[in-house]
Amino acid sequence: MKSENASNWIPNINIGQDYDQRYLDASIHYDALENLAVFFGRDMPVHRHAQYLQIHFIKKGNINFHIDDKLFQVAGPSLFLTPPAIPHSFQIKPNAKGHVLTIHQSLIWQIAQRGSRSDEPEFNLNQGICLTESRLCAGQRKTWQFIQQLLENIEEEWHSESLAKALALESFIYLLIIQIARLSGRQVQSSEVNNDDLRLFHQFNRQTELHFREHWQLPKYTEAIGVSESRLNHVCQRISNTSPKKIIRERLLQEIKRLLIFSKLSINEIAYQLGFRDPAYFSRFFKEQTGMTALAWRKQHNKALVS
Known part of the structure; x- marks a missing residue:
């Protein structure tokens, strides 16, 4: 499963090609979860995004999210981070709402490189991450709230035509990835799939x-x-x-x-x-x-x- 050959047959979805061709070569793509659900369905079979990291934020409802060999069964509000090329599938309730970010791996590499210092822990975004609000301790709630606010900012900026829009989006993405990495030490316990x-x-x-x-x-x-x-x-x-x-x-x-x-x-x-x-x-x-x-x-x- 983890080898390149084993995943070659798994459908590779390019958001800019298969969903929204206005953003064929974009390094960042945002859409509301419910819009993507209309196109792809709420029961999304196994697929991957070859050069893109993806972040799903589900505001409410029960979710099954399968990343590689792990199965997360949680309730929202929850956030899932899927690294580039990693197979995943998910099922969400019909009334679920949220955000979906698709980010080219080159941006992730830049963030990791700029954030790596010998006196600091390294970013670890090579494995799937599941964060859910109910499992966070009191000291982590401010970071969670910041993540939610950043996602709202990204949505607003995405739909605007403001000065330096691309730079603003990248800056929000940098901050978002950093906050997720900080919380990822307390991932939700997953179920190993036989x-x-x-x-x-x-x-x-x-x-x-x-x-x-x-x-x-x-x-x-x-x-x-x-x-x-x-x-x-x-x-x-x-x-x-x-x-x-x-x-x-x-x-x-x-x-x-x-x-x-x-x-x-x-x-x-x-x-x-x-x-x-x-x-x-x-x-x-x-x-x-x-x-x-x-x-x-x-x-x-x-x-x-x-x-």
């Missing part, structure tokens, strides 16, 4: 990535990885708190949304490209999952991208 379960879960995700366009039914997946449906369901519920069928469905839906926003293909062309033999069935599938027609969803989100 190695056999983890291997099976990743085999399933790999097969999903390879075959979701072919609309494989669950028995075909279980046959391919040599496991029973009940066993696979148990593992998926244990690690991701969702069913195998939902993981397959969410991956297909995510690809539909990506093509609706970032391609000029017609609705029928998208349907055929993603293995739907009948455009009418494609339309029913999409509306059942989103509550909107594909055309209405495309118009709404393309309008949001240019606004």
Whole structure:
């Protein structure tokens, strides 16, 4: 899991390419958690960001957050830091709100280099971090409040057109990373995932990535990885708190949304490209999952991208 070869098959998501092409080469990307959830879903299968560190701040609700071989099951307010290229997945409640920051690793290297002195502890941002407000001692609450304020400042600055906006954002990011590093000594206790379960879960995700366009039914997946449906369901519920069928469905839906926003293909062309033999069935599938027609969803989100 920790080797480069082992993670090559895991979907690599580039926020600037797969979600918001206005920021294709940006070193910092901010969005509200709920906006990303509309696009990617609240039950996000295993994925990675090859050159980007990501920070999720969830204001409320129960969360399962799986980073590499660790599973954090906590309630908000909570913060998760995922290092670049580390596989992770998560499940959040429908009413959850918060912030998501995606930061290029070059900025993280700069912070670590500028902060490293022989008389100070080194930054350790090579492992996943989970911080939750309820587990902090009284002396750490001011730092937590500062983190929350910094995230609000980043959101406000992101949406502004103020003088030296890029410099201000970088400065806020520097401060945020420092505060997270200071609190990370009291990480929330994680649950180690059984190695056999983890291997099976990743085999399933790999097969999903390879075959979701072919609309494989669950028995075909279980046959391919040599496991029973009940066993696979148990593992998926244990690690991701969702069913195998939902993981397959969410991956297909995510690809539909990506093509609706970032391609000029017609609705029928998208349907055929993603293995739907009948455009009418494609339309029913999409509306059942989103509550909107594909055309209405495309118009709404393309309008949001240019606004």
